[in-house]
Each structure stands twice: as structure tokens, then as C-alpha cells.
Amino acid sequence: DGGITQSPKYLFRKEGQNVTLSCEQNLNHDAMYWYRQDPGQGLRLIYYSQIVNDFQKGDIAEGYSVSREKKESFPLTVTSAQKNPTAFYLCASRSRNEQYFGPGTRLTVT
Amino acid sequence: DQQVKQNSPSLSVQEGRISILNCDYTNSMFDYFLWYKKYPAEGPTFLISISSIKDKNEDGRFTVFLNKSAKHLSLHIVPSQPGDSAVYFCAATPGVNAGGTSYGKLTFGQGTILTVHP
Numbered sequence: 001d002g003g004i005t006q007s008p009k010y011l012f013r014k015e016g017q018n019v020t021l022s023c024e025q026n027l028n029h030d031a032m033y034w035y036r037q038d039p040g041q042g043l044r045l046i047y048y049s050q051i052v053n054d055f056q057k058g059d060i061a062e063g064y065s066v067s068r069e070k071k072e073s074f075p076l077t078v079t080s081a082q083k084n085p086t087a088f089y090l091c092a093s094r095s096r097n098e099q100y101f102g103p104g105t106r107l108t109v110t
Numbered sequence: 111d112q113q114v115k116q117n118s119p120s121l122s123v124q125e126g127r128i129s130i131l132n133c134d135y136t137n138s139m140f141d142y143f144l145w146y147k148k149y150p151a152e153g154p155t156f157l158i159s160i161s162s163i164k165d166k167n168e169d170g171r172f173t174v175f176l177n178k179s180a181k182h183l184s185l186h187i188v189p190s191q192p193g194d195s196a197v198y199f200c201a202a203t204p205g206v207n208a209g210g211t212s213y214g215k216l217t218f219g220q221g222t223i224l225t226v227h228p
Contacts, residue, residue, distance in 0.1 A: 031214050033216075040220070042199060043199065045216075048215065090153050097142045097144070097159065097203055098159060099144075100156060101146075101153030101154045101155070102153050104151065104152065106151065
């Protein structure tokens with residue numbers, strides 16, 4: 001089955017720790033995206049990558065980092081510098097104008 | 111600056127009736143618009159889209175209307191079903207023909223919670 005996978009579904013971390021969220025796709029899409037969703041808000045773009053070994057900051061990149069070493073994978077690291085890391089994180093890949101989303105990871109930092 | 115706005119946080123509709131969800135945008139560079147449906151704790155699912163060269167696109171029970179002069183789009187669901195209850199997001203993009211870093215970027219509205227009552 002083609003699709004986007006994100007793991008784990010739920011993630012818990014202590015404040016001050018870095019954590020990496022996984023995103024894998026087998027759709028052969030070049031472009032991939034990371035968003036976060038907070039209660040009552042829309043999706044806000046964190047980072048995106050149009051092609052392997054290239055990525056750009058989105059609207060709320062501070063406190064996050066990414067890598068794009070393989071076409072299939074676009075991991076997101078939430079660093080200790082991110083002031084409000086608790087959120088629902090969504091990964092997407094794009095075919096022409098449409099983006100297709102993974103199931104999301106709920107990160108809770110205490 | 112909210113470039114895509116969904117001014118109704120929620121909408122309640124009776125099963126079988128029409129649901130109309132609205133979305134406004136301000137950026138004239140947007141030329142492709144999408145609607146997504148999202149259940150709690152899941153990723154959004156692509157529903158339907160429309161290019162700026164059209165004013166209507168239909169797919170089964172879902173129809174999207176675009177009024178470029180008013181910078182307004184709407185999603186009509188007819189007939190509404192209880193399974194349609196979810197959060198609906200509209201999104202806009204400059205489209206694949208845009209150059210530079212805007213290429214393929216989506217800007218989302220805040221979402222509208224649709225509840226369809228049996």
C-alpha cells in the first residue's frame with residue numbers, strides 16, 4: 001500500500017530533551033512538509049523540502065530542525081529550544097498541487 | 111496576518127440537508143484551492159480542489175465554488191450525512207506554476223467544525 005507513515009502515534013518527553021519524529025513515504029513524491037496543529041487552530045508550516053538534500057524554513061521553524069537524506073524520509077527534530085513543543089505534528093508529501101498527510105504524532109512534553 | 115480565513119468556527123446541520131462551509135482569502139497570488147476533512151487525532155484527508163480558471167468543481171456530494179473577484183470559496187455537501195461530521199480546512203497555494211520557494215506551499219484556514227445530526 002502506498003502512503004505516508006508517522007511513528008510513533010503518541011510520544012512523551014521530558015522538558016529539555018530533544019526528540020525526533022519519523023516520517024516515511026513510498027509515494028515517490030519529491031516534496032515533503034511538516035506542520036503542527038494546536039487546539040482550535042489551523043495547520044502551521046514548520047519546514048519543507050522540495051527535493052533530497054534541500055529544505056527550507058516554514059512559518060514557525062524556530063526550535064525545530066530537519067534533514068532530507070533520502071527521498072522517502074523527512075525526520076523532524078524538536079529541540080529543547082522550542083518553547084511550546086506539545087502539539088499534534090503532521091507530515092505530508094505533495095503530488096502537483098495536492099498534499100497528502102500521514103496519521104500524525106501527538107507529542108507531549110512535561 | 112491570516113491570509114486564509116474560515117470565519118465560522120462551527121456549523122450544525124440536520125442529516126439530509128445542505129452543509130455550506132465558507133472560506134475567504136486575501137493573497138492574490140493564490141490560484142489553487144483545496145478542502146480537507148480531518149477527524150480528531152488523525153491526519154487531514156484531501157476532499158476536493160479547484161483551480162482559479164474554474165468557478166465550480168463537483169465530486170459526488172461535494173461541490174466547491176470559487177468567486178475570484180470576492181476572494182471567496184465555499185464547499186457544499188449535499189446531502190449531509192452524520193459521517194461527514196469532522197473539521198473542514200480550506201487551503202490555498204500559488205500552485206505548481208509559481209516559482210521560487212512558494213512552489214507547492216499550502217496556507218490553511220483555522221478550520222470549521224461540522225456536526226451533522228441524525
